[in-house]
Amino acid sequence: MSIELKVFGGAYFPKDKALKKNTGLKPLVIAVNSTTKAVVEAVIFGKLAAEYPEWIEDYFKAKVWEHRDGLPCPAMDVFSSDFFETAVWIDKSGEPAPIPMDQDDSMPAPKSVARLDLRSRAACLSLFGPVEEITAAQYGLIVDLTNDDESSFTQNLAEAISKETRVLSLEPERQGQLLAWVRETAKETAQWPEIARLMAKWLDVPLDKRPQTTSTTDATTQRTESGTTLGGGNQTDRSPDMIHNLKTLAVEVALAIISSGEPVNIYAIPSNFLTPAKAMAENQTDPRFTAWWKQFRRTPGILDFSRAAIIALIKSAPEGLSLDPVALREYINRALIESDHAKPTQEIIDIACGTVRRDTQNDETRPLSPGEADAPANMPLSDKEFEADIARAERERDTSENQTGKQLAAGRGEFVSGISDPSDPKWIDGSAQPKIENLGGGVFSVDALINNPLSNEVEKQEVPPALNDREIKIATELNELLSARTDMINEKDVAELTVIAGHPLSHLIPLVLVDIVTTEFSLSPDFTDEEIHDVATTVLESWSDDLHVRQKIMLDAIVEYRTPAPPKCTEQKSTSTAQKAPELELTLIYRQQLTIAALQGLCANPAYCVSFEELPGMATLLANSIINQQGEA
Known part of the structure; x- marks a missing residue:
């Protein structure tokens, strides 16, 4: 009698503690012919022990399913690590499902963390930090963690959170601070009771006296779908006051696509490039953008790389x-290499800015030589090579900055040796020299700033592009401000600001213009006319020749300007003859009633006696959770 063999699939998923040691671990999937799932489990375990004996303890118990039509099928009798690049694991059915070709990686629809049970929310916070939604793959990792019998720090952290439920009531920012402090303070071998005591100790301390982590790693660090960190927090070529995250990375990816084949200053992005880049990053419908974005979202440490490296890679x-x-x-794995994220080489900057082109057709399509295939992605440099590389980059940067300064000076109408023509009559009688002219009555002309391009008579001198519409608008508003034609400052104030800055207006206006354009890159919407007047005045009052200091002042000023003022309380004096105003009946909506009830309950609980600053946020989260639960019913 013959025995009918069926096709079964089996998948091994890596454990969280194993991913910490080896971020390159991927799920291993295989297909075999057998009779039952129990036999399949024994067979593929034997294959795993034979092919990867050093990884046996790094994977969870195999998930086995019987193959049927419509399901993706892995390779027969051979482990594959790229199976889940085109498939996703559905925990509810215990089977894989193909990823639809016309949908992105976010399908199936993400799950709301607020609707998960207590243990799952605790595991989610332990694995991914304070997130609002998770993908199906992330939910599978949560289920694996809750069912894992082996002790690990992540599992003990999740268990401690489920016991100390006050952690789940905190605002996301407070949750991130608590997790960062616990990970820094607790030992790797700490069990959940010890971790829970640390959490209780942190929660029982008043808000302004709570200990903070001393490391630079944020507990809310964003991660790839596999759980590895996307990086961030390190010094790059971006402004030190700029918060670099996935949102700003998306704008940079879109900028690289839009500006392909065109020159653009990536450190002072014109609005004619910045506006469509923001729109592309927000819509995420362009197929070129979605292709790059999917791969970058899967690249560990992508937020660590400089802006120049990202844009140059795409171009x-x-x-x-x-x-x-x-x-x-394969191209990203091979070409995304950078030794100094804060100081990219001049070659990379030139490629990113579009001033030079790199012929990559042959380089990208040729097979790797044996030496290249065996070499690691990032070859370590010797001390001498590293120092020489840094010195060369600094020389190139200084040369570029010096040349840029000369071009700006020539653009302002100043005589610059090597750029200006000494035989030009305007340098003899000064009649044609462009300048910002005082027209009297506190009125200045910025025609030289807007209309006069650089001289192109000198060989090999690159002429900067003319101002675009947005930059002309900003320059016009700066002219209005410094001509005392606004309510912000008068003529006397303009003179005082010039003295404070220690430079003439012809020198200050181009710098403030560049500062505003650069600051607008990380903000939305663009500055209004009043905001331009306000931030320009603030920068001039606290003038610094350091670009980063000025941008920090400008960011602080715009944040303060856009922060709504608290409502003013006006008290009316009562008189003996005044009539008593009729009392208005207050009608509270359901959400407000729930919030008040939650706040009263929290105030009556002795466990929250030292958390008064956080009670409003907890009450709001609790009310929202109740409404969400009722919405499902």
Whole structure:
């Protein structure tokens, strides 16, 4: 009698503690012919022990399913690590499902963390930090963690959170601070009771006296779908006051696509590039953008790289590469290399700015040589090579900055040796020298700033592009401000600001213009006319020749300007003859009633006696959770 064999699939998923030691671990999937799931489990375990004996303890128990039509099928009798690049694990059915080709990686629809049970929310906070939604793959990791019998720090952290439920009531920012402090303070071998005591100790201390983490790693660090960190927090070529996250990275990716083949200053992005880049990043409908974005979201440490490296990588890619996900992944793994994120080389900056081009057709399509295939992605440099590389980058940067300064001076109408023509009559009688002219009555002309381009008579001198519409608008408002034609400052104030800055207006206006354009890159919407007047005045009052200091002052000023003022309380004096005003009946909506009830309950609980600053946030979260639960019913 013959025995009918069926096709079964089996998947091994890596444990969280194993991913901490080896971020390159991927799920291993295989298909075999057998009779029952129990036999399949024994067979594929034997194959795992034979092929990867050092990884046996790094994977959870195998998930086995019987293959049927419509399900993706892995390779027969061979473990594959790229199976889940085109499939997703559905925990509810215990089977894989193909990823629809016309949908992105966010499908199936993400789950709301607030609707999970207590243990799942605790596990989610332990694995991914304070997030609002999770993908199906992330939910599978949560289920695996809650069912894991082996002790790990992440599992003990999740258990401690489920016991100390006050943690789940905190605002996301407070949750991030608590997790960062616990991870820094607790030992790797700490059990959940010890971690729970640390959490209780932190919660029982008043808000202004709570200990903070001393490390630079934020507990809310964003992660890839596999759980590895996306990086961030390190020094790059961006402004030190700029918060770099996935949102700003998306704008940079879109900028690289839009400006392909065109020159653009990536450190002072014109609005004609910045506005469409923001729109592309927000809509996420362009196929070129979605292809790059998917791969970057899967790249560990992507937020650590400089802006120049990201943009140069995209601009250097062969045409049509984004149509092939496999080739695009290989290209990123091979080409995204940077030794100093804060000081990218001048070659990379030139490629990113579009001033030079790199021919990558042959380089990207040729096979790797044996030496290249065996070499690691990032070859370590010797001390001498590293120091020489840094010195060369600094020399190139200083040369570029010096040349830029000369071009700006020539653009302001000043005589610059090597750029200006000494035989020009205007340098003899000064009749044609462009300048910001005082027209009297506190009125100044900025025609030289807007209309006069740089001289192109000198060989090999690059002429900067003319001001775009947005930059002309900003320059006009600066002219209005410094001509005392606004309510912000008068003529006397203008003279005092010039003295404070220690430079003439012809020198200050171009710098303030660049500062405003650069600051607008990380903000939305753009500055209004009144905001331009306010931030420009603030910068001039606290003038610094350091670009980063001025941008920090400008960011602080715009944040303060856009912060709504608290409502003023006016008291009316009562008189003996005044009539008593009729009392208005207050009608509270359901959400407000729930919030008040939650606040009363929290205030009556002795466990929250030292958390008064956080009670409003807890009450709001509790009310929202109740409404969400009722919405499901």
